Amino acid sequence: MKEKLLLAVMLAASFSVGAAEKPLHWGYEGQESPEHWGKLSPDFTLCESGKNQSPVNIHDALRTHHSKLALAFRQGKQQIINNGHTIQVNVSDGNTLSTGKETFTLQQFHFHAPSENEIDGKQFPLEGHFVYQNKEGALAVLALMFQEGEANPQLAKAWQQMPAKIEQAAILTQPVDIKALLPEKFNYYRFSGSLTTPPCSEGVIWMVLKQPVSASDEQIRQFHAVLHHANNRPLQSLNGRVIID
Template sequence: MKLKTLIMALMVTSLPCLAAEHDSHWGYEGQSAPEYWGKLSPEFSTCENGKNQSPVNIDHAFKTNHEPLKLSFKSGNQQIINNGHTIQINVNQDNTLELDNEKFVLQQFHFHSPSENQIHGKSYPFEAHFVYKNKDGELTVVALMFNQGKTNAELAKAWQQIPTEAESTVALNQSVDIKALLPNKLDYYRFSGSLTTPPCTEGVRWIVLEQQGNASAEQIEKFHSIMHHDNNRPVQPLNGRVIID
């Protein structure tokens, strides 16, 4: 019964569109930095007033036997986009996640450096967010941390065509194998949170994988140099939220 109560507390109710467009003048530096997002537009007020904001520091997690991740992958055409805030890879509609007896479809995945979420106070040099959506528009984000290490062969496929200019889109010659990008073990933490960019909409299911991937120093630096700055939102207060492990 306790587990059922916890799971119900993590369920979402409704969620509008993915995120604000980049013409809303938010960013990661100066007067458009994360600490000012809530004041940049009335639409961004949740960034300042929300009580279930992401990212978070995952420290004290409630141990339970939650369901394993049910992921399926299919290859297909992909596009890599520099939207000025991150590097994003759009995918076809055949990659799915089953969670809470619902089907979520992968829309895109994108990157942050350094990581947005932390585990036991540790920040990682790189983090990927895989954004899934169900038929009602509700979102689940699967987050993967990266340690600095050997060259990541799947990232290399995308990085050789990474757009250096904002608002640029390129069709990938070689699609990234998403399954190969993820670790073999898919143990995870789970909590209820928000988008980590304006409008910081809440009601997002968050899955943070416990195992990490690897990316080389050169791959991380290439991303950072194209962004020209860090693109991580600082961790937000839990405000009593429960994280399950």
């Protein structure tokens, strides 16, 4: 199961794009839009039938004492890529997330505009997803909301080399300082969910940071101008899931 989940996220998020790879036939518009994902391929059936799907509207969270997030950061080589579905930054080893006894290593981070998850019915203009994986192949996603405000200097480092064409990639001359990109406090909501792209594999730990950071209107428009369409999956039913505060 975990091996399949790892393969799924590699395909869905396009960790690397090779010349011999066939394009993924799903998207956000027309006959390949989210409402059709479950019928596009037998591998995508969870997009339609899954009961623990993401994203969700976070509300009525259960207050409890869940594990604090311990994040470690290491500057290293970063590759930015336009995979046609998002703008993604692949990172080198050394960035980790620990919750209690579990430790996950950051693989990549990417963006959705507008936000996929909502907090008490509020949608944000941009959302970042930091995709982590542990040694067993389980996945955890740390979600960061951006609200319109001052220009974000860390986002600017990535945006200045944002590839305009699909399958274009570049090594960032100024790597994003992930620690500086994230808010000072790591208070978060936690729930069990799925990938928000086909094949919509479940069993993904979601941690949505409560505190948003800023991005300018121009930075948000730059992202839209490159993708040419919104890239957010619609909200999915909780189906009885409990969100932990």
